[in-house]
Each structure stands twice: as structure tokens, then as C-alpha cells.
Amino acid sequence: MTASDTGTDPGIVYRADCPSRPILDQIADKWSMMVLAVLDRPRRFNDIKRRLEGVTQRVLTQTLRRLERNGMIDRRVLPTAPIGVEYSRTPLGESLREPFGHLYDWTTAHADEIQRCQQDYDRRQHAARS
Numbered sequence: 001m002t003a004s005d006t007g008t009d010p011g012i013v014y015r016a017d018c019p020s021r022p023i024l025d026q027i028a029d030k031w032s033m034m035v036l037a038v039l040d041r042p043r044r045f046n047d048i049k050r051r052l053e054g055v056t057q058r059v060l061t062q063t064l065r066r067l068e069r070n071g072m073i074d075r076r077v078l079p080t081a082p083i084g085v086e087y088s089r090t091p092l093g094e095s096l097r098e099p100f101g102h103l104y105d106w107t108t109a110h111a112d113e114i115q116r117c118q119q120d121y122d123r124r125q126h127a128a129r130s
Helices: 020-028 030-038 045-051 057-069 097-129
Strands: 073-078 084-089
Touching: 020 030, 030 045, 030 057, 030 097, 045 057, 045 084, 057 073
Parallel strands: none
Antiparallel strands: 073 084
């Protein structure tokens, strides 16, 4: 919901109570994007964890729960002993594949330029402190 939708100050682009904010926070989270990327097929928890270097069990569990709550993934209990669980993208989660693909392509296309900008910025900050 934008300010123009509510008749409030046009200088405010997104209100604090805008329903898109928590959704954007969720899908823009690095682990959410990576989980959705590795769910190219149904996968069990440990398989997902192995594919995401650096994610902790706690963070992965929280991420999977949020994605499930938002309808982006399904959680299916497997009839195995011990009981197993696998996760897969829903059609809603699958609909993010194309925009995520564009975002990934953009990041790889601009990675060198961004790293140069970061290095230039760091040099300027270091020189300003000296």
C-alpha cells in the first residue's frame, strides 16, 4: 500500500503498515532466496542444509517455517522410520523462480563493478580517517 493509495503524504512511498513489507522482508532474506533456489525438486532438511554452506540448523528451521507459513513451500511428512520430512516449492514459490533468476543474473553481471565500488568506497573511508 503506497501513500497515494491512502491519500496521505505523497513523499512517503511505503507505509509502516503496508502489507507488502513483511512479504518483501521474507523473500528478500538471503536464506529464503537460497532455500527456494535449492528446492528444484523435493528435498529433505539435511539435504537442503548440505546445499547451503553456512546456514545453521536453527536459521534453516526458521526459514522453512516462514516459507511454509507464507505458502511458498510445502512440508510433507514421509511414512518412514524414523519419520522424515521433505520440502518442495508450491506454485506460489515456483512463481518466484523467474524474478529470482533475473536478480541472480543481474548480480553476476555486476559483481565485478560492485566489488570495485566497494573497494573505492573503503579506500575513501580509510583516507578520510587518516
